Amino acid sequence: MRTLAKNVYAVGVQDWDRRLFDELIPLPDGTSYNAYLIKGSEKTALIDSVDPPRIQELIGHLVQAGVEKLDYVVCNHCEQDHSGGIPDVMLMYPEAKIVTNAKCKGMMLEHLDVDEEQFMVIADGQTLSLGDKTLQFVITPWVHWPETMCSYLKEDKILFSCDFFGSHQAGSSVFVEDEAGVYEDAKRYYAEIMMPFRSAIAGNLKKLEPLDIAMIAPSHGPVYPRPALIIDAYKDWISDRVANKVVIAYVSMHDSTRRMVEYLVESLADKGVGVKQFNLVGVDLGHLAIELVDAATVILASPTVLVGPHPLAGYAAMVVNALKPKTKYAGIIGSFGWGSKMVETLTGLMGNLKAEILEPVLVKGQAKPEDFEKLEALAETIKDKHSQLGILT
Ligand code: FEO
Secondary structure (H helix, E strand, O other): OEEEEOOEEEOOEEEOOOOEEOOOEEOOOOEEEOOEEEEOOOOEEEEOOOOHHHHHHHHHHHHHOOOOOOOEEEOOOOOHHHHOOHHHHHHHOOOOEEEEOHHHHHHHHHHOOOOHHHEEEOOOOOEEEOOOOEEEEEEOOOOOOOOOEEEEEOOOOEEEEEOOOOOOOOOOOOEOOOHHHHHHHHHHHHHHHHHHHHHHHHHHHHHHOOOOOOEEEEOOOOEEOOOHHHHHHHHHHHOOOOEEEEEEEEOOOOOHHHHHHHHHHHHHHHOOOEEEEEEOOOOOHHHHHHHHOOEEEEEEEEEEEOOEEOHHHHHHHHHHHHHOOOOOEEEEEEEEOOOOOHHHHHHHHOOOOOOEEOOOEEEEOOOOHHHHHHHHHHHHHHHHHHHHHOOOO
């Protein structure tokens, strides 16, 4: 059990060994499920819980903290890695009330074994006195579910933000120690979880502005004693600013597509355009997502498999489509043996992307001199587009 401020404790769990979240998201640095205990002079509150398989550790921390009576269990977010332990907490402390907003209550009733009468529903901006400490609730929807909210501890100026501002990182210190390392994990987290909700995040950042925040305590990763680190980072990531960068995600079976990719990469580099090249075989999805945060251009490259794209390219297109990066231009290159609907299929899979689609380059067999000329023209077009954006270095 670790202390954030007087009578405010971190009672969650570090998950050093977890390597995958949602059976999708790689966790190179593990993660944590943070829960916080606030002992007011009159009432005691728990902020969020932990992933159900780790609930016994949270209960152990509450026992260790001498909590005999719990008055409130605040639920900032219904996703099970934070709310899933609440039914067990309620079994241990049946007199407690689950404090949350109306939407979250509805979702908790759908997803968890909790009862209607266990809830205290709060409204946006409402306060809850714990005696000498006061919680204020700020509803911050769509970070990253519709019911998400933050809880602000007025006297200690601590914002409990749940997933918002979080990072998948396990650690022994309650506070950020390595700012650069946490920045990288928080950017990865933003890219994988929050990026599709840029406009909602902008509204929520504005909503939090009036609060005097001395510390941000998310539900994943360490606590920020210098909130500007993560607030400024979020402002940058959600801004319209894009970098002079082309993300090229490719897969190749017989090297025809690979040679096209390598030519394009060289040509772009020669023109002063930055490139990040990802082979989709065994790619770290988080690494790819991080580069999508500010890439001005995305290129998918694939051979044709049974008329369509290679399934890994289809997967990449679906990821790009779901994450909705702010990329301005997108292109498709690749090869085929005797016929292909690859371009149509990949374009269809990226319908959410608000990017200008560049002229595709598709070659039969291996690329020939005229095909390399088309790749050269594509590189020139990208250079010109980046130049028009004022980002060419
Ligand atoms: Fe960490 Fe949306 O759950």
